Amino acid sequence: MKIYNTLTREKSEFKPLQPGKVSMYVCGMTVYDYCHLGHGRVFVAFDVIVRYLQAKGYEVNYIRNITDIDDKIIRRAQEANEDWQQLVQRFTDAMDEDFAALGIGKPNLEPKATEHIDQIIAMVQTLIDKGMAYAADNGDVYYVVEKFAGYGQLSGKVLDELRSGARVEVDEAKQNPLDFVLWKAAKPGEPAWDSPWGKGRPGWHIECSAMSTCCLGNTFDIHGGGPDLKFPHHENEIAQSEAATGEKYANVWMHAGALRINDEKMSKSLGNFFTIRDVLADFPAEVVRYFLLASHYRSPINYSLESLKEAGASLERFYHSLRGLTLPQAPESEFSSRFYAAMDDDFNTPEALAVLFDMVREINRNKAAQPDQAAQIAAEMKALGDVLGLLQQDPEAFFQQQTSDVDPQQVENLIAQRNAARKQRDFAKADEIRDQLQAMSVVLEDSREGTKWRVEK
Structure with a gap:
């Protein structure tokens, strides 16, 4: 099985640290609003990756965190005149509902930043002790970017270019404009925790370093996330984690492609996003999931009503072929071999779906003359569809x-x-x-x- 590694910029044979086991961390949601379909694209992609690894016989330890303290959370709670913890719980519940509707499974663990304050503080202190971070006069703690030799290796950023484009904001106490915050001093009225540097809260990047290493150890197999996290979030994770532990952080880095609206990235900051629940009000969940899987997980997807309608029409073809058949235990044939070969090539879902379409044609060709043969192929197709989280409904219920x-x-x-x-x-x-x-x-x-x-x- 080959996986494209963002860090090395090439596909290579996947060799987990422990035979038969995969340790995997994916950056989860910051819960201050409803999830948009771009989030759905990322987490459906990694859901299929987990499903396929399990289908291959791996024992997968899948960690997906929740960022439950953040500037955006505090600001949204203040705007809504709502307790920040109640806001976090409200949008965490909404996230769970949306993900369940799309068939996105729960991870093995779902750590929250506020539950790992002690580990975060310990990692920050380690970085200070190693001379890789400093406490500023304003109560913040910053990471010294220029002391980490490998900075920029994931994103391809060059320090000289970053330096020329950086600036120090008026109220910041950074020694260098490239330095990033590990611990933020609390402002009046904000949630805060005690630390050796005064009351405050963790910076965003350090949360994931502390939670991932706490749950999976200093080095693990796969780290994943959305396309916008490559820089600076994941770059900073590598820098602070490897400086703190002295070990390689993650062996394989995986990034899903962006969801676009009229060829612009779907994002809340641009105001051009559709929430998952908005889309599910107009289209069945399996149609939306199919739409998200019809493109390779690393490729950008352009959102359109036409594409969703095409996804619905494709699913209709599958379910039409399943109608009226009593399915035996699923056999394995050359169709399964081709399906697995496609998925072994960096989880190529478009090619895997093409195999399923070939199976539809065979089912329809045999349905009248050789119904038992058609039923066997249908059973195999349904089993392969389960790996993608598709084709598990009763056909009549689907229609x-x-x-x-x-x-x-x-x-x-x-x-x-x-x-x-x-x-x-x-x-x-x-x-x-x-x-x-x-x-x-x-x-x-x-x-x-x-x-x-x-x-x-």
Whole structure:
């Protein structure tokens, strides 16, 4: 299995530190607002990576943190006149709901920054003792960037270029404009914890270094996150972690691609984002998940209603092929070999989905003449779909998904009336009912087994 490593800028054979085990840390949410679809893109990607590693037989220790203290949290709580801890809990609950809806599994551990203050303080003190950090006159503690020889290795940034573009803000007490904060002195009315440097709270970067090493040890297999974290967050994590421990921090660095709106990055700062729950109000969760997996995890995705509709149409093809089949225990064939080969190549989900489409064609070709053969392929396809978190619904339930204005019982009643009219050869009445259902976006499919229906988005 080969994985693209952002640090080395190449794909290489994945060799975990311990055979059969994978230690993995992914930077999680700062919980001050609802998650947008760009977040969904990142965490669906890593959810599939975890699922696939487990399908390969690895025991995965997956850590995904929560940043529950931060300038944005404090500011949002002040604006809303809400206790910051209540705000954090409210948006943590919303995150859990959104992730569950998208089929994103829970990590093994979900550490919070405020639960690791002692470890954060200890790491900051270690950096001070090693001469890699200093306490400034204003109560902040800063990391000395120029003392870390490898700074810039992840992002490709060059210190001279960073230095020429940096500036010291008026109220900062940095010795060098490149230095970044490890511990922030508390302002009046802000949440704060005691430390050797006075009351304050951790800087953002040090939180992840302390939580990851606390949960996984000084060196672990995979560190992941969104595209915007490469610099400065992950660069700073490497610098402070390796300076503190004297050991390599993470062996493989993985970054998901950005979600774009009209070719601009989706972000709260640009105001061009859709929350996960906004999108799920208009599209079924599995359609959204499919849309996010139809591109390689490292590639940018351009958000559009057309793309989501195409994702829905693709899923319809899969579920159509599963209709009316009783599935045996899933066998493995050359389809499974091709699927695993695609995923072994840096988790290539578009190629893996192409294998599933080939299976759909085989199912449909065999359905009438060799139904047992079709059922075997369908069972294998469903098992492979599970690795991606797809195709696990009952086909009829999938087709009967509705926005909110289609009542399944009303549809069934109208179908019963139509069937009765057809029996009485009242075809005008039957056609009238079909037109009524079409006006409700309900599509009927008549067969010898009866009439099935689906909502056409």
